Amino acid sequence: MKIDLTDTTSSKINKALVKGRRAIGTPAVGMVLTLVIVTDEENAYDSLKAANDASREHPSRTLVVIKRAARSPRDRTTSRLDAEVRVGVEAGTGETVVLRLYGEVIDHAQSVVLPLLLPDAPVVVWWPVNAPLDPANDPLGALAQRRVTDTYAAEDPIGELTSRAAAYHPGDTDLSWTRITPWRSMLAAALDQIACKVQSVQVDGEEFNPSCELLAMWLADRLDVPVKRALSPGPGLTGVRMETDCGPIVLDRADGSLATLHIEGQPNRAVALKRRETAELIAEELRRLDPDDTYASALKYGVERLGEPAAPVTETGRDKDAEQGKGADEAADAKKAPAKKTAAKKAAAK
Amino acid sequence: MPAVYDLANRGLLPPGFSLIGFARRDWEDEDFAQVVHDAVKQHSRTPFREEVWQQLIQGMRFVQGNFDDDEAFEQLKATIQELDKAQGTGGNFAFYLSVPPKFFPQVVQQLKKHDLADAPQGAWRRAVIEKPFGHDLASARELNAIVHEVFAPDQVFRIDHYLGKETVQNILALRFANQMFEPIWNRSYVDHIQITMAEDIGIGGRAGYYDGIGAARDVIQNHLLQLMALTAMEEPASFDADALVAEKAKVLGAVRLPKDLGSSTVRGQYAAGWQGGEKAVGYLQEEGIDPKSKTDTYAAIKLEVDNRRWAGVPFYLRTGKRLGRRVTEIAVVFQRAPHSPFDHTATEELGHNAIVIRVQPDEGITVRFGSKVPGTSMEIRDVSMDFAYGESFTESSPEAYERLILDVLLGDANLFPRTEEVELSWNILDPIEEYWDSHGKPAQYPAGTWGPTEADEMLARDGRSWRRP
Structure with missing residues (x-):
């Protein structure tokens, strides 16, 4: 009615x-x-x-x-x-x-x-x-x-993260943070399985996607290790690599839906990590209404402490398939044409 | 008037029921009938039916005159006698005195002088009066003396239309007809009680009446203290007027004012702002208001009831104009569970349990309690269980006035405050008004908000907060 x-x-x-x-x-x-x-x-x-x-x-x-x-x-x-x-x-x-x-x-x-x-x-x-x-x-x-x-929708997402941190009040939250919940739980679960110390971390993701920064800041804040970012063609976050005493842990998602979890000495496992619709994000956000202290702590770590992201993803020395190389070209195209940023981002978000 | 029509339409008025208007206006019977007709058509709850109207119009008359005009009262008397013969009203008359307070003594005296107030054997004469019932204890006593000189105390009906509302009557049903509420209705389980009556409108055209009276005298003294008495009183021995008034008087008599009136009362005046999407002027800018007026348009007070049931449980009463929305509610807020096996994060969002009685609009009752949020983690959040009159009883409930006018005709005084209640209420309010007169001035609050910050601070000092009604 x-x-x-x-x-x-x-x-x-x-x-x-x-x-x-x-x-x-x-x-x-x-x-x-x-x-x-x-x-x-x-x-x-x-x-x-x-x-x-x-x-x-x-x-x-x-x-x-x-x-x-x-x-x-x-x-x-x-x-x-x-x-x-x-x-x-x-x-x-x-x-x-x-x-x-x-x-x-x-x-x-x-x-x-x-x-x-x-x-x-x-x-x-x-x-x-x-x-x-x-x-x-x-x-x-x-x-x-x-x-x-939703800093993802902002004109300057990374700059916006800094002002969000400055103006933070308990009860603030951001959908870019909600988007990485499955990543966070998968990474935390992976670390629970092994008794090794993490030495360094690298987060790969597309440009202008504040989720990469938030995930990097969360890892840096919680693990207290150096965290680097590297640009990739996306969509969204594409991978996290954690170097530990007993070899790397890699969570890799090239296509925006199915990821592979690699832990040294264990078989590779497939993980469903689909990029989610806004409705699902909002539903998750409404599940808890108390202040999100973990978000506050990660946000306040500060984007500037992460340093500049490393440009081409292939420099990380990871053996990637050809698809990755193709994506890198697209990323370079996107950088050449910053005016198309919003349009490119919207296309990538789907 | 629509209420009278609705009663007639439901077949609850005796066939010879007659209605005489008395006013200064130069009207004929037909003019009066026309005004009533329009009011009925526009506002009556039940559908308009010509035959019912024809029944009513038979006994409709108008008498023109001033209150000091002896001739006019003689005319009134003649009209009544004529109707008595023609319509067979049996010599029973009720006088509905809707007159400004200053004319009150005069009108009552005129009724006596012209022998209209003395009932012959086997008939009755009743007086219906509207608020304000005085403006302090002394004036209320004076008023009562004047009325009681002419009408017997049990024949005087003070109309407080709130008491005619279904939900208000339902407070008694809820408490005393059920087993599940009364055992927890005391200081062992109740943390505090909030009674709110908020209006979203300003004073409108009532500047002359409102200025100098204010929210506390206009609303707290009658409506809110009555609601409080019904919420807090003990079980009456029976459901009749004397037993009810005895219990209400007992609890009103047990009300104790806090020692420091400065920190436990707040008054305010609405300032200019936006209310519900419309621009609103401040009280001091309203037409006809003295820009230096200290009249309160918002009042919040804390009261305690000194008896075994309620010792230590504060009652917070608040009322105001130009608040967030139009709503009247009684909220009984319970204490937190004494021990929680759940960890802090699970219950972080859990508030106090509460029973909220919605008096208007959308009459009903809401019970709030905690429930687990679906999902793998233990997360407890407030949910509400709702009872709405519109759902459980589909016939629309009678309007308050309908019920009250019928009660007057039947002589049932259950829902009318008696003399002693009025005086006890002034007894509670007078010290507060005196304190306000000599201390400070009203706090300003923007129109369309839930009152001045001072009121929030008042509850914060007790570690509590106002609900958002």
């Missing part, structure tokens, strides 16, 4: 929500959290789709805050709020309100959102793009226990 409200207020939206719930015959509220998505019109559809998929695991009230740019000076001075209330099948397992803000109210989005939050339940704010530099002190971010950013 969908109810359209034009030039409305939060109190009318609340009434529409109750009406909608009654109309579809489920007036009880079993939702566990409020997810606020702050985005522009361009990214709203994909973000909302991801959130609705995630709501199968976490029934939630989803508020999509879309700040509409004003076309004329007159539009900038008038202020208007339009809302689209969706309940039932159209809204996953929860309720969805799409809020479109015009004019002056754009700067007061928190006044629209506050009355629509579920009582008592935790609040999560997610910026799929254009996250504020200091999420915790953003008027909308201040309403939330958990603030989800």
Whole structure:
């Protein structure tokens, strides 16, 4: 069921929500959290789709805050709020309100959102793009226990990591960090199997992918060993090599879905390490709502302490197949054409 | 008026029911009927039916006059007598006194003078009064004296429309008809209780009435203290007016104010801001308000109840205008489990268990408790179990006024605060108002937020925090 409200207020939206719930015959509220998505019109559809998929695991009230740019000076001075209330099948397992803000109210989005939050339940704010530099002190971010950013979508992902570290407040988290959860658990499990000391680590991944930096910082922070980065054509992270007293441990994923785990003295093993959809990332992120101390510690290690990444991946001296060499050429192409960065990244993300 | 129509529509009014309007306006019977007709059409809960309207209109009259106009009251008397004969009302009259406080003594005296308030054998005369029931203990006593001089105490009905709400009546059902709540309804299990009544609107056009009265007198004295009494009282011996009033008076009498009123009360005034997507002006900028006014539009107080059941359990009462959203809730917040076998990270997100009684809107009850988040790790988070009136009882519940007007006609005083309750409530509020008069000024809070930071600090000092209702 969908109810359209034009030039409305939060109190009318609340009434529409109750009406909608009654109309579809489920007036009880079993939702566990409020997810606020702050985005522009361009990214709203994909973000909302991801959130609705995630709501199968976490029934939630989803508020999509879309700040509409004003076309004329007159539009900038008038202020208007339009809302689209969706309940039932159209809204996953929860309720969805799409809020479109015009004019002056754009700067007061928190006044629209506050009355629509579920009582008592935790609040999560997610910026799929254009996250504020200091999420915790953003008027909308201040309403939330958990603030989800995505440095992967930023213009300068690596620089963004540094400002995230400077502005970190407990409750901040980033989808680039969520993306490496399977890598972290696989590497930790591998180290649990052997009783050797790690001497150095190398992380390979595509350029402009902050997940590489986060994984490298996490390893450096936890193992207290030198960690180098090397560029590869991707997609995403392609490999981690840990040199230990008793030989290397290598986790290698060339195609973005199936990885090979190599531990010295043991047979090679296949590991499913598929690059995940945003919906899965959000669902994982919503599973824990307490501050992520491991993320804080890794983030605060500091990108600058990692040093510059080594350029061609073939210099690492690893015997790689021909596919790897082909990829290196593509990486060089990408570097020659930085203007195409965003487009290239989006293609790689799929 | 819509409530009267709804009663008629449900067949709950006696056939001869008549309605006489008395006001200064220069109206004929037809004008009055038209105004009632419009109000009914627009606001009645039940569908409009012409035959019901025809029944009502038979007994509808209007008398024009001032409150000091003896002739007009004679006219009123004549009209009543005429209707009594024509409609067969049996000499039973209820006077619904919806008049500003300053005219009150005059109107009551006029009713007495013109012999309208004395019931002959076998009939009754009742008076219905609306809030405010005075503005402090002295004025409340004076008002009570005036009314009781003319009407017998058990024939005076003070309308507090909150008490007519289904959920409020349900507090008693929840507590005393069930076995599972009452055993934990005491200081051994309850950490504290929060009662919130928030409005998202400002004072609107009521500047003249509101300025000088303020949120505490307007809301805490009657609505919130009544809700508190119902939440905290012992089980009445029976469900009749005398037994209920005895228990409510007992608990209101046991209320103790904290020693330091400065640190356990907060008052505020809304400042300019944004509320729900609309720009809102501050209280001091409202039309008709003195820019130096110290009237509170937000009030939060901490009370304790000195009895065996509640010793040491604070009751936090708050109300305000231009807050986040319109909501009235009672939250009974329980203590944490005395011992947890789970480690710290598993229960980091677990809050206090709570029973929340939603008085309005969306009447119902929510129970909050911890549950394991699905997955391989042990992670416990708050979930809620919900009871909504709209779901379990599909017939829409009667409006508060509908219920209360019917009770007046039946002479059932269960849901009306008595004299002693009104006086006890002022007894609680008066020292706070006196303290506020002589100390400081209201804290400012931006419109559309949940009140001044001072109120958050007040709870933080006790190691607690306000819920987000």
